[in-house]
Amino acid sequence: MHLSMVALKADGTKPSKDKAVYFTAHYEEGPNGKPLLKEISSPQPLKFAGTGDDAVAYIEHGGEIYTLAVTRGKYKEMMKEVELNKGQSVDLSQTIAEDLTKVQGRSQETPQPIITPNQELKSSIETPTATQMPSITPANQPLQPETSQVQPPQPQQAQSSGIPNPVLNAAIALSGSMQDLLNYVNTGLTKETDGNKQIDLIKEAATAILNNEKSDIAEKQANIIALAENTVNNKDLTPDAKVAGVNAILETIKNDQNTPDLEKSKMLEATVAIALNSENLEPKQKQQMLEKAVDVGLSLKDDASRAAAIDGITDAVIKSNLSTEDKGTMLIAVDDKVNASELSNAEKQKLLGSVLKKGVETQVFSPEQQQLMQQNLDKITAExxxxxxxxxxxxxxxxxxxxxxxxxxxxxxxxxxxxxxxxxxxxxxxxxxxxxxxxxxxxxxxxxxxxxxxxxxxxxxxxxxxxxxxxxxxxxxxxxxxxxxxxxxxxxxxxxxxxxxxxxxxxxxxxxxxxxxxxxxxxxxxxxxxxNGSEKEALKKAKDTVSEAALDRETQNLNKDLQGQNIEEIQPHHDIYNKSQDMTDALKNVIDPVLEAHSEEQMAKKTSSILNDISSYVERIKSTFRDPLDIAKEKKRNQ
Missing domain, CATH: 1.25.40 (Serine Threonine Protein Phosphatase 5, Tetratricopeptide repeat)
Structure with missing residues (x-):
């Protein structure tokens, strides 16, 4: 007795008989009449979509994915029973007609998981694009006995990236092994020459990784990093496509609603490190990815996450294998992005100060770069x-x-x-x-x-x-x-x-x-x-009025001082000549502003007028005090 299960195609329909894929369990009657499982056969080695016992088995046949109604746990039990019954498990070739009659030999391959099982997802793994990835539902495990009464699932939606979406569904939503995912992505990148569709595929893969409810944060981070590394090293992508692919991953991180911002900052740092250390990209291309990462980091919702992102990106630059000159250039790019952001000056000041401090401490700046960074920081500080x-x-x-x-x-x-x-x-x-x-x-x-x-x-x-x-x-x-x-x-x-x-x-x-x-x-x-000019003239006139008033005050103060001299007690520092010197000192700091308020011709006249006034004033003072001074001197000689 044997049980043969036929796999339904990914769209839920039965394949034609000549292309049918069967999984067969062969039983023989035991001594006590109980059926003994003696043989398990399938067109090629089974793989399991996950690491747990509930991981669903699948086969890739003819370029399509067929999931089976067998879990890893159930398969282990069956294999134990086969071993106990001294039976065998055989993996047949992909030539279906011959497979049903001929055994090619036992497979020694160990099944490798792809992703953590995700059959419990309630809806499709959504992407930020308009076209949704197909739902991961029980419809994607249509391997039923031919006598089963279970109805086939409804057809899946059309693909958006050029690579069959069932591959992404089986490889991403049902499995935890990034290597299988990357294999499928790389296959799609090789087949698809349209750059936009290549980027769509990378973006869909990143979205599926981040939306995988069975993965924890650490696993998501590791998988995103692996996807980014695969992108920059993929030989089927042009350098510009690699930049666009990594930027698509960064944009996906930005738009993800499930990952905390602080965890996003770690993904940004790691992605920048991969981009900067790539040996097949030019510094200009690396800078484009760096700038995108900075943009994403600055878009995070809280200042602590933004600071962590910029600090992490700065550390990635400093620790990279770039030349010292290129490191300085990258940090200047970070500086420019922060400067151009809509953040408050206070936050910009902190971020730029941190970048500058790290750059100076690690000596990655040239004198010109450091000066530029300092000028930018000074400007922000001043504001x-x-x-x-x-x-x-x-x-x-x-x-x-x-x-x-x-x-x-x-x-x-x-x-x-x-x-x-x-x-x-x-x-x-x-x-x-x-x-x-x-x-x-x-x-x-x-x-x-x-x-x-x-x-x-x-x-x-x-x-x-x-x-x-x-x-x-x-x-x-x-x-x-x-x-x-x-x-x-x-x-x-x-x-x-x-x-x-x-x-x-x-x-x-x-x-x-x-x-x-x-x-x-x-x-x-x-x-x-x-x-305007008339306003300037009015303000200058107001200023000149004050200067002229100051000159008048100083002149009047001098007059009072001279008139207050005690002629009877003349001392060298109180005599009329010393007082004249005091007058000169008092006047010189107010004469210039008054003179400069007039045109050259007027200045000459004004200067002449002031000097005449001073000369006349001194002459009057001298005449007024000449007789008393002569008398005082005469008295002094006679004593």
Missing amino acids: QTKKDTIKKVNDILFDPLSNTELKTTNIQAITANVLDSPAKVEVKSEIIEGITNTVAGSSLEAKDKAEIVKGVGKAIATHSDTSLSLPDKALIMASAEKGIAESKTDLPDRELMTKGLVEGVYESKTDPEITKEMPKAVSSGINNSNI
């Missing part, structure tokens, strides 16, 4: 610092409990902190510009804004020369004015604030050289601002 500083300024400006005096004091303190920071002067200038621009654009009264800006001017003028040189102060002062000039507030308000900024310089009573240069810097800020 973040500016943002944080402006927030503090706004908090102060809109604090209803603080008056103008307190607001001025607090913003002066913020200004001083910026000037004291280790940032480059260009960064400091940009932040100070942001401060004055924020003050100018606030809803405070114009006079209050001018008072606050005056405090900023004082803070800049009086800042320690050891940490901030005169040219640096001038650059920062120009930026402070630029922030005022380019604010959206009304021109009269800007004029008042420009006056306040310059007044802050004069009221600081700092070194005469600083007092002389700061108004020039204000003029520079006006000239470099993005406003």
Whole structure:
């Protein structure tokens, strides 16, 4: 007695008799009348879709996959029974007509599993493409006795990749052996010359791996890595197709909804390592895969996973077999991608700082690359610092409990902190510009804004020369004015604030050289601002008004000092000549700004006018005090 089971095709239909595939169990009657299993035969060696006892057996015959209603566990039991009964198991050739009558010999091949059994999947293994892979259902194990009443399954959907989908179903959904999967994928890549269909096949395989409910995270990671390695080493793919294939795997990782982001970051690191260490790809092609991995890493949902992804990719670059120069180039590519992302400046700062630190520590950067990386990081740092500083300024400006005096004091303190920071002067200038621009654009009264800006001017003028040189102060002062000039507030308000900024310089009573240069810097800020010509002229006029007023004040102060001299107690450092020197020192730091406010022809006239005024003034003083001085001298000689 024997039981022959015919395999239904993958579409659920019966094959023609001349192409039928049979699995036969032959029984003989035992001494006690009980049937004894003596022989098992099949067209070729069985393979099992999995490692467990519930793994389904299958046969590949004539380029098609036939699954059998026999599990590994059941097959083992049958083989034990055959051995016990001193029978045999035979594997027949693929010539069906002869197979039924002729035994070619015993197979010594050990069945190799393909994937973990997945018969319990409720629906198909979905892919992100529009065309779905066929469902893995009981319909894919249509090996039934010919007398069975079980109805055949419904036809499967059309294939999307050019390779028979039953192969993917049997090899991926039912098995845990990546080697068999890769064999099937490679067969498809060899047969299919259309690059797009090749990529579709790789993408479907990656999707099936990640959607395999029977695999744990570690197994999925290992299988994805194996697929990526197979892709970059496949001889049937062009270099561009290899790049597209790996990028398709990375895109599949990105879109997978089941794998935690932190685990995805590990897959990205491993995939980049495989791509970079490939010996049959050019650096440019490797960089394309690296950039795709960075894009995927930056798209992860939480900052911890994003940081882990970028750190992992950076480590993969550093540990790769690339040349030092190429490693630096790859890290610059990572830097560019992070810079161009939509992440916050704070997060960019952390990510770029980590990449730069690792690159410097491992000495993979050239001096030019390191400088570029540092510049990019400085820029991000400046933007973040500016943002944080402006927030503090706004908090102060809109604090209803603080008056103008307190607001001025607090913003002066913020200004001083910026000037004291280790940032480059260009960064400091940009932040100070942001401060004055924020003050100018606030809803405070114009006079209050001018008072606050005056405090900023004082803070800049009086800042320690050891940490901030005169040219640096001038650059920062120009930026402070630029922030005022380019604010959206009304021109009269800007004029008042420009006056306040310059007044802050004069009221600081700092070194005469600083007092002389700061108004020039204000003029520079006006000239470099993005406003129209008439507005520039109005702001310059406001600045000149303050300088001329300062000159008048100094002249008046000198007059008071001279008139207060005690002629009766003349001492060398109090005599009229020393006082004249004091006058010169007091005036020289305010004369230049006044002169520079006029054209060349007007400057000559103005200079002449000022000198005449000073000369006349001194002459009057000399005449006024000549007689008392002569008397005092005479008295001194007679004593």
